[in-house]
Amino acid sequence: MPAEPGTVRPGGRTARVRAAVLRAAGDVLAEQGFAHLDLADVARRAEVGKTTVYRRWGSVTGLVADLLADMAEQSLHRTQTGSVLGDLRANADLVQRTLADPRQGALFRAVIAAAACDARTAEALRRFYDVRIAEWAPCVEEGVVRGELPSGTDAAAVVRAVSAPLYYALLTTGTPPGPAAADRAARAAFAAAAAGVYVTGEGHREQDT
Template sequence: MTAASAGPGAVRPGGRTARVRAAVLRAAGDALAEGGLAGLDLADVARRAEVGRTTVYRRWGSPANLVADLLADMAEQSLPRTETGTLAGDLRANARLVQRTLADARQGALFKAMIAAATCDEQAAAALHRFYDTRVTEWEPCARQAVARGELPEGTDTREVIRAVSAPLYYRLLTTGEPLDEAAADRAADAAVAAAKAGVFVTAQP
C-alpha cells in the first residue's frame, strides 16, 4: 500500500511539506488517543501541530481523511516481519509486536479510537481495512514458508493463520481489560500454530 492510496494529504514529499505532514499526523494521533473521532477537530489539530489552519483544511479536508492518512503512515512505519526459521518463532515475534503496540498507553488508546471510528465512518473503516491488509501481507510469508517446509499442510489459508495470531490480543484490548503481556502474546501465537498444524485453516485441496 502506498501513502497516496489513503486519500488527501497522503503524499510523501520531502522538505517542509513532509515535516508539516509529520507534525499534523502526530497531533492527530494525540487528539484521537485522548478523545476519539468525536474529539478530532481539524482546527485543534492545526493548533497542536503549530501549523496554519488553512494548510490542514486544504490538505485533509475532514477528520476521516486525516484518520485515513494516519493509518497509512502507521502501516508504512510498522516494523518489518521477523524470520526465525520456524513457524512458532515467527508467529511469537508477530504476536509480541502486536502486544507491545497495544499495551502502550498511547498506541492502545489510538487503536481503540480508530476501531471505534471505523464502526461509524465508511472512510475510516476502509482505511483500517487497508492498514490490516498491509500488516497481514507483511507477515503472511511466515506461514507460506511453513507450508513449503512441511510444517503446515498444503492448502492452508496462510493469511488466516496470521489473523488468528492478533485476534485474541485485540479481543482482550477491547473487551476484557486484562493485561496485555508477553504471556498473552505467546499463548495467542501458540494457539494459532497448533490450530494451523491441525489443519483448521486448510481451505483448499492440496
Template sequence: MDAESAEPGTVRPGGRTARVRAAVLQAAGDSLAERGFAHLDLADVARRAEVGKTTVYRRWGTVTGLVADLLTDMAEQSLPRTETGSLLGDLRANARLVQRTLADPRQGALFKAVIAAATCEPKTAEALHRFYDIRVSEWAPCVQQAIDRGEVPEGTDTHEVIRATSAPLYYRLLTSGDRLDEAAADRAAEAAAAAARAGAYPRSTRPSGTRPGVSRSTPRPAHVP
C-alpha cells in the same frame, strides 16, 4: 502532480511537506489517544501541530481523510516481519509486536478510538481494513515458508493464520480488560501455530474478491476485521 491535486500526504517525500505531514499526523494521533474520534477536530490538530488551519483543511479536507492518512502512515512505519526459521517463532514475534503496540498507553488508546470510529464511519472502516491488510500481507510469507518446510499442510490460508495470531490480543484490548503481556502474546502464537499445524485454516474456495458471508451482489458493510 501538484500539491493541490495530490492525495493527502503524498506530495514530496522530503522537505517542508514531509515535516508538516509528520507534525499533523503526530498531533492527530495524540488527539485521538487523548479524546477519541468524536472530539477530533482539524482546527485543534492544526494548533497542536503548529501549522496553519488552511494547510490542514486543504491537504486532508475532513477528519476521516486525516484518520485514513494516519493509518496509512502507521502501516508504512510498522516494523517488518521477523523470520526465525520456525512457524511458532515467527508467530510469537508477530504476537509480541502486536502486544507491545496495544499495551502502549498512547497506541492502545489510539487503536481503540479508530476501531470505535470504524463501526460507524465507512471511510474510517475502509482505512482500517487497508491498514490490517497491509500488516497481514507483510507477515503472511512466514506461514508460506512454514508450508514449504512441511510444518503446516498445503492449502493453508496464510492470511488467516496471521489474523488468528493477533485476534486474541485485540479481544483483550477491546472487551475483556485482561492484562496484555508477553505471556498473552505467546499463548496466542502457540494456539495459532497448533491450529495451523492441525489444518484448521484451509484456504477458502469462495470467489475472488469476496469475504466470508459477503456475496458480490451484496454491499459490504463496514466492520472491523
C-alpha cells in the same frame, strides 16, 4: 483526476508538516478519542496553519486515513526466526507491545471505535491491516514450504488468528493483553494451522482424501 486529500506522499518541508500534523492527530485520538478530533485543534497543536490542514486533508476522516497509512508504512518488518511458531510468537509479541503501549493502545481503541460507525475510517483501517498481514504472511508460506504446515494453509487467516484474541481481550476487558496472552495466541494459531484448520481450496480436498 486529482489525488484524494491526504494520499500524496510529499518531501521536504511538506513532509515535515505532514509528520507534525499526523503526530498531533495521533495525540488527540489517544488522549480524547475520535469524537474530539478537530482539524483546527490539530493544526494548533502541530503549529501549522488551519488552511494548510483543511486543504491537504479536507476532513477528519481524511486525516485518520492518512494517519493509518503512515502507521502501516512505519510498522516494523516481520521477524524471521526460522520456524513458524517462532515467527508467530514474534508477531504476537509485536501486537501485544503495541496494544500495551499507553499511546498506541489508546489510539487503536479510538480508531476501531470510529471504524464501527464511519465507512471511510473502516476502509482505512482495513487497508492498514491488509498491509500488516501481507508483511507477516510469508512466515506461514515459508512454513508450508519447510513442511511445518500442510499445503493449502491460508497464510492470512493464520496471521489474523494470532492477533484476533489479543484485540478481543483489549476491547472486551479494557486491559491490554500481557506477554502470556501473546504466547498463548501464537501457540493456539500454530496448533490449529498444523492440524489443518486453515487449509482451504485444493489443499483441503487433498486432506479429505
